[in-house]
Amino acid sequence: MEVVLEIGQFVRCDLLAWSGIDFGGKRRILRVFPTGSIQGKLQSDELSSMVIRAYHGTRIIFCTRSEGEIEDAPWRCVRMIEGHTIPSEEVRGMPGVRLPHLDRIDLPKSMRTNPDLGSSYPLVERFDDGESWTFGSRGIPDLVNHVRRIIIEKDDGPRVRTIGDAERMARVILGRAKDLAPKALSGLVDVAALELGEPDGSALRAWVDRG
Secondary structure, eight states: OBOEEEEOTTOOEEEEEEEEGGGEEEEEEEEEOTTSOEEOOOBGGGOSEEEEEEOTTEEEEEESSSSSOGGGSOEEEEEOOTTSSBOOSSTTOOOEEEESSTTSOOOTTOSSOOTTTOOOOOBOSSGGGOOSSEEEEOOSSOSTTTOOEEEEEEOOSOOOOOOOHHHHHHHHHHHHHHHHOGGGHHHHHHHHHHHHOTTHHHHHHHHHHTO
């Protein structure tokens, strides 16, 4: 399955991905340019380790769902922060981070994951609670070979989603329907999600599923 890309404005990033951990197996390259053009594609089942090249002030978010809120499934964010990157080997090149195992935390310069530690990256409940150079959530599935979406954007603040008036009203109505007409709830959710369209419809479904 081809990985879905969400690219912010004016970002420059290279992703070198390998199908095996420790940069082994098949390699693919994806290049993103400030103009919005993209070269290359990534396949979800061939993404186990990665080298990221991007300017400081960029963040890359790996999601195990192709749509909806990133917090509704396992995800990981990598922030390009000075002091947590390795310099480029090229003049005027971009700093980088090495991820020899997408589900583990290793030093940004690591060529191999540490099998003795096997530590996860710092876990947070909400994206906006993350503070270090990498953080996220864990669950089923793992990130290795299950990344469905990659978000590349400026690291310029929180990702608090703004709820529009239509979705807010739908939440009120569905909240009442859950108590007064639970058998009709599923059909009402379908109608409301269809009217809202994407991505608000998926966000509404996720909100209902969370109870």
